Amino acid sequence: MTANADATEPLWNWDFRKWFAGRTISTLGTEATAIAIPVLIFQQTGSPALTGLVSAVIVLPYLVFGLIAGGVADRMNRRGLMVASDLVGAMALVSIPIAHLAGLHSTVHILVVTFVVWTAFVWFDAASFGALIAVVGKSKLAAANSALWSSATVVGIVVPALAGIVIALWGPEVILMADALSAVASALLIMRIRTDLRPTAVVDGSSEKLWRSIREGLRFIWASTTLRLATLGMAALTFAGGLAMGLLVVFFARALDAPQGALGVFFAAAAVGALLASLTLTRLRRRFGPGRLMVLAFLGFVPLLVLFAFVPAWVASLVIWTAWNFLRTLATINNITIRQEETPPELQGRVNMTGRMIALSGTPAGALVGGVLVEFVPIQVVFAMAAVPVLAVSLVFLRSPLWTRSTDGDIGQ
Incomplete structure (x- = not known):
């Protein structure tokens, strides 16, 4: 090696x-x-x-x-x-x-x-x-x-x-x-x-040291208003995303008149939206500021999910699905970037891993709640209900530093 x-x-x-x-x-x-x-x-x-x-x-x-x-x-x-x-x-x-x-x-x-x-x-x-x-x-x-x-x-x-x-x-x-x-x-x-892929430094491997490091990451996120709001907001966003992605196969079977094989096209469209988000993130951050961009992405996410739920034509749904995934990915990447910018070098690993886990917690919750609700409620209504926590978070964001401190120098420095 x-x-x-x-x-x-x-x-x-x-x-x-x-x-x-x-x-x-x-x-x-x-x-x-x-x-x-x-x-x-x-x-x-x-x-x-x-x-x-x-x-x-x-x-x-x-x-x-x-x-x-x-x-x-x-x-x-x-x-x-x-x-x-x-x-x-x-x-x-x-x-x-x-x-x-x-x-x-x-x-x-x-x-x-x-x-x-x-x-x-x-x-x-x-x-x-x-x-x-x-x-x-x-x-x-x-x-x-x-x-x-x-x-x-x-x-x-x-x-x-x-x-x-x-x-x-x-x-x-x-x-x-x-x-x-x-x-x-x-x-x-x-x-x-x-290349030698072994750790370059000897690390205390005791369980006490491991859990102390985890607690430091949690404390840092909670102490920062920006990171606390952004992380909890992402949990709401992943809740809606987990519900939508978890029930997409069922939505196809029950609500869309789409040709055979079109399901794969929808998954590909989600990736197109993600690619567009990655290509435009830097420009949009300069235009709106990282905090305000997150709020706008959340606000746009809500009507797109509701539209997707109730538009039966599969081609129109495909366009809406692409735009929805664009905003979902934009919010996700922007959140990761804000977290990296706010965190000192010595805490990057712990804070980012902790933030990711809190944000991801919404995905299984959304998938489970959606799977249960759709047994009793029309699937279009279930999709629309997923937008409610995102809307609530968006309204909180509007009165928070994410919106009021809107320049690139205010958040992430």
């Missing part, structure tokens, strides 16, 4: 090429699986509640293991942790096609596999933060993240449409087998990275 990267090495060196290829292949499989699992559940059960439960199961591992995984990843060889995570995920995924061929269909099995796969991803993700810095060096971290984000966005545009076609022709089990193979390929590429 070689030492960690330094500023004189080019970004696209041997190790980063392996890293980039591994992450792209893994992202490709994960995007497809996130579509295939809800479809598989709905095909087998016809239950909106169980279909919505998938979104909750996907996010739950991050809430359960996120902070612990981050602490552990700073105390052990990140290469071994990432490779093990890939292989565990692959073994779990391949069990579903095998069960399908054997005629052993089980909804519980599918949900357990979903939990295991995304738990493996959490541990991989925790190790990847430090590993990427080791591979490219701090001076090229922004360029590396830009390349990885662009790749993930392109994958998010192309893969859902292809996944919709594959599912329609051969079934969702084929997607899961392909994802298992992508995880194995990712593990092999990571094993070929020559």
Whole structure:
């Protein structure tokens, strides 16, 4: 193994090429699986509640293991942790096609596999933060993240449409087998990275030290009015997003007159909205200021979700869905940036991981609430109800520093 990267090495060196290829292949499989699992559940059960439960199961591992995984990843060889995570995920995924061929269909099995796969991803993700810095060096971290984000966005545009076609022709089990193979390929590429991915400093590994670090991150967020409001606001936003994404398959079946395979187009449209948000974020922050931009994104989010719920024409819904995901992603990236700007260097890891977990807590709650409500209430009404907490937060934002301190120098300095 070689030492960690330094500023004189080019970004696209041997190790980063392996890293980039591994992450792209893994992202490709994960995007497809996130579509295939809800479809598989709905095909087998016809239950909106169980279909919505998938979104909750996907996010739950991050809430359960996120902070612990981050602490552990700073105390052990990140290469071994990432490779093990890939292989565990692959073994779990391949069990579903095998069960399908054997005629052993089980909804519980599918949900357990979903939990295991995304738990493996959490541990991989925790190790990847430090590993990427080791591979490219701090001076090229922004360029590396830009390349990885662009790749993930392109994958998010192309893969859902292809996944919709594959599912329609051969079934969702084929997607899961392909994802298992992508995880194995990712593990092999990571094993070929020559940079030393072990932590550079000896860290106190005691549980007392770990939990003390977690509490420091929580205290910092709560002490900052800006971070406290933004983080709690994102929990409301992810609640609505979790409900909408968790019930999208059901919404297609019950409320839209869309052609076969169009579900994949909607997932691709969400990625297009995300790409537009990433491309315009810097310009919009300069125009409105980071705080005011967040408030405007939240306010625009509300009517778009209501419109999506009640517009039956699928082409019009596709346009609204794209715009809704643009604002959802814009608010998310802007929130992450504000948090990074407000946090001192020595607290970046703990504060960002803590903030992410609090924000993500809304996703499983929204998915579960939506899945239950749709059994008793028309799905269009359920979608519209998801906008209520976002509207409430938006009204609070209007009287907060996020709106009153509107320049780039007021928030994030």
